[in-house]
Amino acid sequence: xxxxxxxxxxLVQPGGSLRLSCAASGFTFSTYDMHWVRQTTGKGLEWVSxxxxxxxxxxxxxxxxxxxxxxxxxxxxxxxxxxxxxAGDTAVYYCTRKGYSGRLDAFxxxxxxxxxxxxx
Amino acid sequence: QSALTQPASxxxxxxxxxxxxCTGTSSDVGGYNFVSWYQQHPGKAPKLMIYDVSNRPSGVxxxxxxxxxxxxxxLTISGLQAEDEADYYCCSYTNTxxxxxxxxxxxxxx
Numbered sequence: 001x002x003x004x005x006x007x008x009x010x011l012v013q014p015g016g017s018l019r020l021s022c023a024a025s026g027f028t029f030s031t032y033d034m035h036w037v038r039q040t041t042g043k044g045l046e047w048v049s050x051x052x053x054x055x056x057x058x059x060x061x062x063x064x065x066x067x068x069x070x071x072x073x074x075x076x077x078x079x080x081x082x083x084x085x086x087a088g089d090t091a092v093y094y095c096t097r098k099g100y101s102g103r104l105d106a107f108x109x110x111x112x113x114x115x116x117x118x119x120x
Numbered sequence: 121q122s123a124l125t126q127p128a129s130x131x132x133x134x135x136x137x138x139x140x141x142c143t144g145t146s147s148d149v150g151g152y153n154f155v156s157w158y159q160q161h162p163g164k165a166p167k168l169m170i171y172d173v174s175n176r177p178s179g180v181x182x183x184x185x186x187x188x189x190x191x192x193x194x195l196t197i198s199g200l201q202a203e204d205e206a207d208y209y210c211c212s213y214t215n216t217x218x219x220x221x222x223x224x225x226x227x228x229x230x
Contacts, residue, residue, distance in 0.1 A: 044123065045158070045166065045209050047219040058217050061121070078188075091145070094165060105213065106156035106171035113165055 002026035002109055004095045009114030016085050016118070022078040022095030022111060030073040033098040035107060036080050038091035038116075048093070049080060063089075085118045092116075124222035129214065131228040137198040140225045142210030143191060148220055150191035154213035157186055160178055160224075161206045169208075170195060185225075188230045205229040 008020040022054070036048040049069040050058040057069050068081040078095055092115050096107040125143040132138040135144045142157075142167040144148065149155055151154035155173045158166035168177050173193065193212070197204055 045221040047221060060218060099171065104169055104171050106211070107153040108168050108177060110129040110165040
């Protein structure tokens, strides 16, 4: 079964750090671009970051310089290192797979999400 | 990158058809055929319903269809069913190598 499962969420103080993990299974992880998308409570979805199969990285303006995305292909893991956290980063963070470029340019598999709360 | 513009809510009766619009700019929706639509039920992760403007993933009902004209994409659901009641989000690739979502539309089946 194709699956993504996030972990690492929790309560953190403003200015603190947190590392999210996403375990992938059921597909050849190394051949897919992977993304992070977040959703604030009662609000919409916001694209956060991406990492390509070659390790190229991309970030939204709201997290650039504070968040770092990485992947560990041999272990089928995706990570999001979040530093200098702010109240506005409070959200459910989803790990999602983008389909093959030119065939399915969308997020076809999603994890259940992990909740991050930034509060003192 | 500003969020794509969607109506906050739409409604329809069972069996009817509804259309949700998604308006962007030439830097996103109008510039690429990488528009997708997601369905989200409360407390659940989003589910891909339409990709690359008008394609349906395997397993998605053919009652769901997508289109695009200029800077506006649309999702149409025909033969509305109670289980279609959910939030719907559009999404597009942008010219800054990023992705942008719409604000979401709450669909109510009357």
